[in-house]
Amino acid sequence: MAKQLEPEDPRTWDMSEDAIMTPSGGLLWHWRAFRRRKQWRDFLASIELWLSEWQPQSNHLLLMGPSAGWCLPDSFLIRFKTIIAVDIDPLAHFFFRRLHGSALNQSGTKLVWRRTNLFRDLESLLREYPDHAVLFPNVLGQHIFHEPDETRLRQDIKTLGERLKNRNWASFHDRLSGDWNPALPMPASFEAIGTLTAADLAEKLGLSGEWLDHMTDAVLPPDTERMFAPWPIIPDWIHWVEFGSVAGIERGKRDER
Numbered sequence: 001m002a003k004q005l006e007p008e009d010p011r012t013w014d015m016s017e018d019a020i021m022t023p024s025g026g027l028l029w030h031w032r033a034f035r036r037r038k039q040w041r042d043f044l045a046s047i048e049l050w051l052s053e054w055q056p057q058s059n060h061l062l063l064m065g066p067s068a069g070w071c072l073p074d075s076f077l078i079r080f081k082t083i084i085a086v087d088i089d090p091l092a093h094f095f096f097r098r099l100h101g102s103a104l105n106q107s108g109t110k111l112v113w114r115r116t117n118l119f120r121d122l123e124s125l126l127r128e129y130p131d132h133a134v135l136f137p138n139v140l141g142q143h144i145f146h147e148p149d150e151t152r153l154r155q156d157i158k159t160l161g162e163r164l165k166n167r168n169w170a171s172f173h174d175r176l177s178g179d180w181n182p183a184l185p186m187p188a189s190f191e192a193i194g195t196l197t198a199a200d201l202a203e204k205l206g207l208s209g210e211w212l213d214h215m216t217d218a219v220l221p222p223d224t225e226r227m228f229a230p231w232p233i234i235p236d237w238i239h240w241v242e243f244g245s246v247a248g249i250e251r252g253k254r255d256e257r
């Protein structure tokens with residue numbers, strides 16, 4: 001089993017609502033994404049294909065923690081009549097509009113921006129937007145940087161599925177991240193059914209050295225089909241990202257508005 005890295009101590013960051021640099025987003029993230037999108041080509045193609053296969057039967061989307069949508073294709077966003085984007089980053093809305101504004105204008109997609117904490121306001125957001133499918137695009141694995149209490153962190157992640165009961169929802173999220181030798185070829189994506197613990201995943205991937213566990217093994221219900229893809233976020237550091245979707249049980253046709 002790979003050794004565990006400690007997440008950076010959130011108390012060393014300014015985590016106020018106005019912070020423009022946080023461990024999970026903000027200025028550094030925008031700069032990095034702007035600079036490295038070409039190197040992320042294969043990972044972005046995996047996201048695009050996976051999103052094209054996610055058909056949640058709703059024309060409305062609650063998009064949780066999208067940042068500027070650096071990894072989200074226009075082809076996905078324009079499928080919706082309305083998108084409610086929820087992010088704590090004060091810069092995300094500006095960059096999101098720069099990246100996707102013209103495609104959204106052409107498709108007539110209405111974008112509403114909410115700068116708030118998705119974990120804190122989940123219930124009220126779900127109440128306010130009862131017919132919206134929900135997507136968590138690479139945000140849940142960032143909760144380790146924002147919630148220093150491990151019990152609360154695990155509880156937030158574990159109870160998410162229950163809180164989203166009867167909703168069509170999907171997530172791709174960091175599972176493990178760590179050092180990578182850039183001379184090696186990128187490993188291939190793979191599919192699995194059933195929960196893989198951090199230890200199982202590290203063993204399956206043959207990981208050695210120190211890896212950061214993003215504590216997201218319980219995001220998806222245990223029997224969910226899932227895909228794992230490597231993301232070379234910077235040349236010598238990769239994230240293993242898990243993708244999965246959950247169909248709301250009782251909504252069916254009601255969502256087709």
Ligand SMILES: C[S@@+](CC[C@H](N)C(=O)[O-])C[C@H]1O[C@@H](n2cnc3c(N)ncnc32)[C@H](O)[C@@H]1O
Nearest residue numbers: 025065066067069070071087088089117118137
């Ligand atoms: C890695 S970025 C997501 C990248 C995004 N998929 C893209 O395509 O650019 C994570 C985002 O989640 C946001 N975030 C992290 N925790 C959050 C929370 N509790 N509530 C709302 N937004 C959050 C951060 O501000 C950041 O913009």
